[in-house]
Amino acid sequence: MVPYAKRMEKMAFTANVVKGLFGSMTNPDIISFSGGSPAREALPVDTIRQLADEVLRTDTRGVEALQYGPIEGIRDLREVVVRELLAPKGIDCGVDNVIIITGGLEGINLACQAYIDPGDVILVEAPTFVQSVEIFDMFEARCVGVAMDDNGLIPEDLERKIRQCHPKMIYVIPTFQNPSGRTLSLERRKAVAELAAKYDVLVLEDDPYRDIRYSGEDLPPIKHFDTTGHVVMAGSFSKIFSPGSRLGYVVADTETIQHLVDVKSATNSHTSMLPQILCAEFFKRGCYPAHHQMICDLYRRRRDVMLQSIDRYFPAGTKHSNPDGGLFTWVELPGGIDTSALLQESSTDPAVNVAFVAGEGFFSDRDGQGKNCMRMSFGNTPEDLIEEGVRRLGGLICSKLNK
Amino acid sequence: MVPYAKRMEKMAFTANVVKGLFGSMTNPDIISFSGGSPAREALPVDTIRQLADEVLRTDTRGVEALQYGPIEGIRDLREVVVRELLAPKGIDCGVDNVIIITGGLEGINLACQAYIDPGDVILVEAPTFVQSVEIFDMFEARCVGVAMDDNGLIPEDLERKIRQCHPKMIYVIPTFQNPSGRTLSLERRKAVAELAAKYDVLVLEDDPYRDIRYSGEDLPPIKHFDTTGHVVMAGSFSKIFSPGSRLGYVVADTETIQHLVDVKSATNSHTSMLPQILCAEFFKRGCYPAHHQMICDLYRRRRDVMLQSIDRYFPAGTKHSNPDGGLFTWVELPGGIDTSALLQESSTDPAVNVAFVAGEGFFSDRDGQGKNCMRMSFGNTPEDLIEEGVRRLGGLICSKLNK
Known part of the structure; x- marks a missing residue:
């Protein structure tokens, strides 16, 4: 039979991890902390x-919603991005710096089409978002992990890896990171932008959670500190409007945007029109501020219940991140517990029936890091079920340590 | 600055042609025969x-429409494809043979991700759809043209090129082809499937116009004759439902579909949910048959007016195809007229103000073929404007021949 492209072998491992993520969202009997879905109430x-x-009902808009549209997205929505999502965060740009895409993740795909040749090195946080690594694998890049602490990726290790590996790109999720929930500090945001300019490396800033901050002080994106055009930022409407609409955007210098327009036209012509128009109207009619307040309150309560429950039911020696926003916390278990084996048991034992994502899959170096870690999402689980699920899972973990 | 990927240089030429196609759709003063848009009445x-x-209004469906969904698309719509679009055309398959994508064109992108390495040869019709060649360029394939006549691509030339070039893929638009409006005959459909099996080459059958047949006898897709799994078929809802919804599908053996699911997840996770649900409901509630009849009647009238007007107003010696469906006819002008220069004049001279697509861009070999040809779309222009536009354009052409 006709052989597949070489990239398919390279991406097989991460593709399976990703399929697992999507699959676990659909079993209704399980208390799931695994998916990254927003709350249905949101x-x-x-x-x-x-x-x-x-x-x-409006003749011209109805036809516009169903007819072919511009490759770069409708002007209304690009203006919303500029005015309501970028300007308040200290990014001063025009509509020509913005392209609308089919979900924030498509921005990672398009940036790779425009910039990544096979063999190019991409520096990623360790841990990082596995679905992005799936994309990097598809483009036959070589991912190299950069160490993180509670303040995000560590600039000294970043600079060391830049010198060692001569990367084409640095991939960063700076705010309420997936999977760790950590946020890159202000000083480090500046440092990343400066290192990119100094070593002529592209920064792909993936910032889909930024707008769901419910505690702590707001921080400007890395893009705010970009004076040399080295930062390409991908944003998303998935967490603040609707993930099923598949709407996101990329912000970059106009030359890069023109190249992204070309690869977008060779990917799917343009993004679906009705979702674009509905999203633009949602913002233009002022629906966003109250909605934003409501979802931040919702997620703050869910985070609080999850962190309090972990503190209460997980064994002594457990560590977790303290996210100021987003949908995840990252948990490190004591006593050498292997979270992949734990997940296998917790998700199939009917007395537990709890799912999460094992940590190992988030480390692109695949060197055994993260074996005792787990990503716990509190976004799409009601408070009582969060407590119940953490209680059951904590019971299982404690029973293993006491053996 | 950070260099772009190598593929960007390779795709620069076709990307500009494609941007021209999209751009010319938006000037309201011009009678445009250039875009491939469906009628607004359709x-x-x-x-x-x-x-x-x-x-x-329905609680669970409302949430489903806005939440993340399955990578392969919603089951309802995949069932619609199997039952209402494939079975009547003689393709007997199950939902596991179908993936929903963001417009038919995304199927070309995903098939290339799964199968094409840089340097692979793809045989294409001469002429062929320029936006597909843009994709093939992006994947750094080498396109080689196969000769066509009024019955579509010529099997003898296809076999000769297969032996010469050892292609990975044959790209065919068999029905009411873009740009030529020609249809591959029944015997040749069988021959293409047999040659693919004999030489172990993949056939990418791009069939977005198939369902808009308004004269002549229906023909089964090449996929119908596929007994060895060598044919991957891409279909589209753009012409029968709505292009702005960006909905299409790919039909293939289950192993290929699994690989397409992987590259889809690394492209944009899944296709927008609300358009998928609306499209599935449109078919499930029986709205399609009457709608289909209405649009076929509409396009038949427009085709008739265009062909009659060309016969009347274009100079003697003009040839055009006689499409039994779809949105295009292909015109060959006599007397050495260069259609690129003609377009420049016809679209900027306020006394003419007519646009079409010059033929040269549709020949991937770029060997000067098609210089006297043009693609004329009648899909989105009312009958009176079709006649008026062809009259003006014919006048300009005749004035050049008489100089």
Whole structure:
């Protein structure tokens, strides 16, 4: 039979991890801390229904919603991005610096199309988002992990790896990172932008959680400190509007945007029009501020219950991150517990029936790091089930340590 | 600055042609025969508004429409594809043979991700769809043209090129081809499937116009004759439902579909949910047959007016294809007229103000073929404007020949 492309072998491992992530979202009997889904309560169904009715009742907009559209996305939505999502974060740019994409993740794919040749090195946080590594594998890049601490990736290790590996790109999720929930500090954001300029390396700043901050002080994106055009930022509407709409955006200098327009046209022509129009109307009509307040309050309560429950039910010696936003915390277990084996048991034993994501898959170096770690998502689980799930899981972990 | 990937240079030429196609759709003063858009009258705006209202009023479906969904697409829509679009065409398969994608064109991108390494040869029709060649360029394939006549690509030339070039893939648009409007005959469809099996070459059958047949006899897809799993078929909802929804599908053996699921997850996770649900409901509630009849009648009338007007207003010696469906005809002008220069004049002279697509860009070999050809789309222009535009354009052409 016709052989597959070489890249398929390279991406087989991470593709399986990713399929596991999507699969575990659909079993209704399990208390799932595994997926990265927003809360169902955070989806503005009624508002979107009213907007859809109005848009599709208007002759020209109805046709616009169903006809082919511009490769770079509709102007209304690009203006919303500039005015409501970038300007308040200290990024001063125009609509020509913005392209609308089919979910924030497509920005990673398109940036790789535009910049990555097989064999290029991409520096990633250790741990990092496994679905991005799947993309880097598909583009036959070589990922090298950079060490992190509670303040995000460590600039000294970043500079050392830049000198050692001559990377084409640094991939960073600076805010409420997936999977760790950690946030890169202000000083380090500056340092990353400076190192990129100094060594002529591209920074791909993946910042889909930034807008869901519910405690602590807001920080400007790395892109804010970019004076040389080395930072390409991908943002997403998945967490603040709706993930099923598959809407995101990339911010970059105009030349890079033109190249992203070319690879976008060779990927799927443009992003679906009705979701773009509904999202633009959602912002233009002022629905966002109250919605934003509601979802931040919701996630803050869920985070609080999860962290308190871990403190209460997990064994002594457990560590967890303290996210100021987003949907995840990162847990390190004591006593040499292997979280992959734990997951196998917790998700199949009917007395536990709890899922999470084992930590090992998030380390691109695959050197055994993260074996005792787990990503715990509190985004799409009600508070009582968060406590119940953590209690059951804690019981299982404690029983293993006491053996 | 950080260098772009090598593929960007390779795709620069076709990317510019494609940007021209999209750009010319938006100038309202021009009678445009250039874009491939469906008629605005063919977009079921009211029906979709009613379906959206109902779907978003239902608690579980409303949440489903806005939440993350399965990589391979929703089951409802995959079942619609199997039952209503494939079975009637003689393709007998199950939902596991179908993946939903973000517009038919994404199928070309994903098939290349799964199968094409740099340097691989792809045989294409001469002429062929330039946006697909843009994708093949992005994947650094080498395109080689296969000769066509009025019955589509010529099997003898196809076999000769297979032996000469050892291609990985044969890319065919068999029905109402873009740009030529020609249809591959029944015997040749069988021959393509047999040659693919004999020489172990993949056939990528791109068939987005198939369902808009308004004269002549229906023909089974090449996939119907595939007994060895060598044919991957991409279909689209753009012409029968709505192009702005960006919905399409790929049909293949289950192993290929699994690989396409992997590259889809590394492209944009999955296709937008609300459009998928609306499209599935459109078919499930029986809206399609009457809609289909209406759009076929509409396009038949427009084709008739265009072909009659060309016969009337274009100079003697003009040839055109006689499409039995789809949105295009292909015109060959006599007397050595260069259609690129003609377009420059016809689209900027306010006394003409007519656009089309010059033929040269559709020949991937770029050997000067097609200089006297043009693609004329009648899909999105009312009958009176079709006649008026062809009259003006014919006048300009005749004035050049008489100089």
